Amino acid sequence: MNKLLCECGHENPEGTTLCQKCGSPLSAEEKSKKIADMRYEGTAIRSKTYNKSIIDKIWNFFSSVKVGITLIIINLIAASIGTILPQEFYISVATDAEKEKYYSDVYGWFGEIYYALGLSDLYSSLWFQLLVLMLGVSIIIASIDRGIPLHKSLKNQRVKRHSNFMKRQRIIGEGKPTETPDQTLQLVEQSLKTLKYNVRREDDSILAERGRFSRYGAYVNHVGLIVFLIGVMLHLVPGMYVDESMWLREGETRAVPGMDGYFLKNDKFILETYDNVPQGEQIKQGVNVVAKNYQTDVTLYKQQENSVPGQAENLEKVKQYGIQVNHPLKHEGYAFYQMDFRLNEIKTMVFDLINKETEQSLGQLSIDLTNPQEVYTLENGAQVELMGFYPDFSGFEDGVPQTATQTPNNPAFIFKMTTPETPDGETSFVAIQQTLEPEGDNIYKMKFSNVETRHMSGLTIRYDRTIPILIVGGIIFMIGVVIGSYWNHRRIWIEQLADGTIRMAAHTNKNWFSMKKDLDALTKHAHLPQYVDQQEIENNEHVETEKDGKTL
Amino acid sequence: MEKKKQRSVTRGIILTILAIAIGYTVYAAVTKDKINIVQAGAQAPDFEVVDLQGEKHRLKDYEGKGVVLNFWGTWCEPCEREFPAMTRQYAEFKGQDVQIIAVNFAQSEFEVKKYVANMGMTFPVAIDKTKSVFTAYNIGPLPTSIFIKPDGTIDRIITGEMTEKEIVQYMESIKPE
Numbered sequence: 001m002n003k004l005l006c007e008c009g010h011e012n013p014e015g016t017t018l019c020q021k022c023g024s025p026l027s028a029e030e031k032s033k034k035i036a037d038m039r040y041e042g043t044a045i046r047s048k049t050y051n052k053s054i055i056d057k058i059w060n061f062f063s064s065v066k067v068g069i070t071l072i073i074i075n076l077i078a079a080s081i082g083t084i085l086p087q088e089f090y091i092s093v094a095t096d097a098e099k100e101k102y103y104s105d106v107y108g109w110f111g112e113i114y115y116a117l118g119l120s121d122l123y124s125s126l127w128f129q130l131l132v133l134m135l136g137v138s139i140i141i142a143s144i145d146r147g148i149p150l151h152k153s154l155k156n157q158r159v160k161r162h163s164n165f166m167k168r169q170r171i172i173g174e175g176k177p178t179e180t181p182d183q184t185l186q187l188v189e190q191s192l193k194t195l196k197y198n199v200r201r202e203d204d205s206i207l208a209e210r211g212r213f214s215r216y217g218a219y220v221n222h223v224g225l226i227v228f229l230i231g232v233m234l235h236l237v238p239g240m241y242v243d244e245s246m247w248l249r250e251g252e253t254r255a256v257p258g259m260d261g262y263f264l265k266n267d268k269f270i271l272e273t274y275d276n277v278p279q280g281e282q283i284k285q286g287v288n289v290v291a292k293n294y295q296t297d298v299t300l301y302k303q304q305e306n307s308v309p310g311q312a313e314n315l316e317k318v319k320q321y322g323i324q325v326n327h328p329l330k331h332e333g334y335a336f337y338q339m340d341f342r343l344n345e346i347k348t349m350v351f352d353l354i355n356k357e358t359e360q361s362l363g364q365l366s367i368d369l370t371n372p373q374e375v376y377t378l379e380n381g382a383q384v385e386l387m388g389f390y391p392d393f394s395g396f397e398d399g400v401p402q403t404a405t406q407t408p409n410n411p412a413f414i415f416k417m418t419t420p421e422t423p424d425g426e427t428s429f430v431a432i433q434q435t436l437e438p439e440g441d442n443i444y445k446m447k448f449s450n451v452e453t454r455h456m457s458g459l460t461i462r463y464d465r466t467i468p469i470l471i472v473g474g475i476i477f478m479i480g481v482v483i484g485s486y487w488n489h490r491r492i493w494i495e496q497l498a499d500g501t502i503r504m505a506a507h508t509n510k511n512w513f514s515m516k517k518d519l520d521a522l523t524k525h526a527h528l529p530q531y532v533d534q535q536e537i538e539n540n541e542h543v544e545t546e547k548d549g550k551t552l
Numbered sequence: 553m554e555k556k557k558q559r560s561v562t563r564g565i566i567l568t569i570l571a572i573a574i575g576y577t578v579y580a581a582v583t584k585d586k587i588n589i590v591q592a593g594a595q596a597p598d599f600e601v602v603d604l605q606g607e608k609h610r611l612k613d614y615e616g617k618g619v620v621l622n623f624w625g626t627w628c629e630p631c632e633r634e635f636p637a638m639t640r641q642y643a644e645f646k647g648q649d650v651q652i653i654a655v656n657f658a659q660s661e662f663e664v665k666k667y668v669a670n671m672g673m674t675f676p677v678a679i680d681k682t683k684s685v686f687t688a689y690n691i692g693p694l695p696t697s698i699f700i701k702p703d704g705t706i707d708r709i710i711t712g713e714m715t716e717k718e719i720v721q722y723m724e725s726i727k728p729e
Binding site: 053055056102124126129130133137140141143207233236237254255257260263308309310312320369370371372373374386388389392393403404405406476551 | 560563565566570573574577578580581597598599600601610611612618625626627653657658659661662663666678679680682683684685686687688689690
């Protein structure tokens with residue numbers, strides 16, 4: 001490996017731009033600049049130093065700031081594309097064919113392309129996850145690549161610097177002290193200490209530093225991001241994260257998906273609305289009623305110890321709770337959220353058995369659609385036998401009634417009615433607004449009387465052990481931001497030459513205004529010569545030449 | 553030279569750790585939907601159901617026998633199409649220690665009993681009222697048939713309709729030696 005030998009005799013690693021001992025410029029490019037580039041303290045960025053083996057090449061790729069920024073931009077674009085249309089998990093259809101149909105039906109040709117390209121499930125796609133992970137790798141490697149050399153050079157700062165280094169700082173000053181030259185350095189030390197600087201003195205040289213830790217802000221920031229990414233990654237580890245949903249009808253008890261051994265019963269769903277007369281914005285927006293409360297009263301049950309799925313007897317009651325929006329039922333890290341609801345699903349249908357001519361009723365029977373009986377016996381010796389029940393009647397196939405789903409959206413029945421008048425029984429097919437009498441005209445009929453309905457709650461079950469990690473990541477990130485933004489790293493180098501001349505230089509990574517205020521106080525207290533801001537001078541020169549150009 | 557070697561090793565280690573982390577994440581993401589599900593080769597979760605005759609069937613008690621676990625609903629047309637074949641093959645395989653258990657998706661006893669009588673199904677049929685076996689096996693579309701080997705591990709999971717030929721073939725493969 002080539003070493004760079006400085007005038008002062010110090011050997012620097014290849015790629016160094018400012019000598020690590022005295023601070024003289026080493027590269028031709030650096031020498032040509034009037035003001036030194038103080039980023040990374042002029043140390044060799046590791047990736048720039050070596051570029052030989054495959055490991056180094058991979059390393060260098062990820063450590064590049066250009067690559068990092070490109071990855072950030074690509075990630076942002078990809079993530080925003082995923083928000084153009086709703087993602088698949090927001091669409092309540094099950095099969096791929098249905099999803100495809102949904103996208104083309106609802107969003108036309110664009111939806112079709114969107115689905116075909118797999119953008120409808122973008123966030124769980126392999127390429128998107130790889131992109132995020134690559135960004136993570138880039139953050140880690142870039143931090144190591146830049147952070148460690150920076151840390152080393154900040155830790156090993158020399159108090160005495162070469163005049164080449166001092167002269168090439170943005171703020172410099174040189175000259176005899178205006179008063180008491182033999183006490184200047186003591187006064188400097190005193191003054192800087194009251195300004196809360198860390199002061200180091202070697203012979204006739206002083207290095208005063210303040211807020212060095214702010215240089216680590218960006219790296220703390222990166223650590224936070226990495227912790228956050230690890231937290232997100234842990235979602236995929238079994239047992240760390242559950243996100244399931246379930247529909248639960250009133251009165252129904254169901255095994256809780258993702259929470260083994262637990263059952264949830266929906267005791268009641270409540271939808272309350274404000275009882276007000278619409279006015280103002282409400283009328284403008286055409287809103288008739290405003291919801292006040294969505295609530296599901298539930299009971300959580302636990303299976304007996306050592307039970308297996310399917311054994312739902314002797315459930316042990318764990319707790320009762322009214323789940324409201326933002327007030328989930330919580331148990332052992334699991335949370336049940338109120339997410340959705342459907343109102344008025346048919347639960348019970350009530351019929352009258354009547355004589356078609358006289359309209360006289362022989363009695364009433366109510367059919368619980370969740371548990372229909374085979375025979376309903378009425379008074380006066382009449383009885384109705386239920387021959388068939390089709391909860392979601394969709395038509396006949398070869399003369400047999402069909403049901404499309406198990407949900408009672410369109411209930412249909414086949415009844416056999418036996419009365420003292422018709423001891424052999426009469427058969428009738430009854431659906432909503434449709435009655436068929438396959439054996440000719442019946443004397444009796446089932447007349448629909450009324451219906452009882454029930455509601456259904458859509459609940460989400462969440463369990464997330466990664467939340468503390470995410471919070472810690474977020475906090476570290478914010479600490480990094482604060483460190484980097486509200487503090488700055490100020491340094492002042494002062495040297496008194498043998499003839500009493502004071503040579504000084506100052507640098508800060510941001511907030512030059514405050515730096516100058518410190519310097520003003522110092523100059524006044526220690527009677528130092530007036531400093532100059534080389535960059536300001538340079539800028540003024542530019543402005544002046546421009547003006548000259550215009551006047552010409 | 554020594555330093556250079558050390559540097560390569562450090563970088564190599566860091567890159568390897570990162571590569572492993574990425575590899576694991578990608579693997580976990582790809583197989584995410586399958587992790588909690590029962591998959592072929594895994595032990596079938598134990599369960600107990602009560603059939604329409606009131607008899608209990610616990611998977612553990614069928615050790616040493618092959619078990620076909622069929623998840624179905626009365627509205628499901630492909631289920632309806634495969635039941636006659638399953639009924640026929642049940643008669644064949646019953647003597648050879650392969651059991652069929654059909655688990656219904658929480659429908660009413662009335663519907664299921666009528667349906668079973670109509671279809672002439674002879675194997676045990678149970679109603680999973682709390683959908684607890686469905687949840688344990690993470691069943692999505694119906695029908696889904698799970699073929700369990702005599703040692704209690706899952707031989708295969710078939711989602712969708714099977715032909716009679718396939719049913720025979722799959723039942724054959726879970727027959728005890």
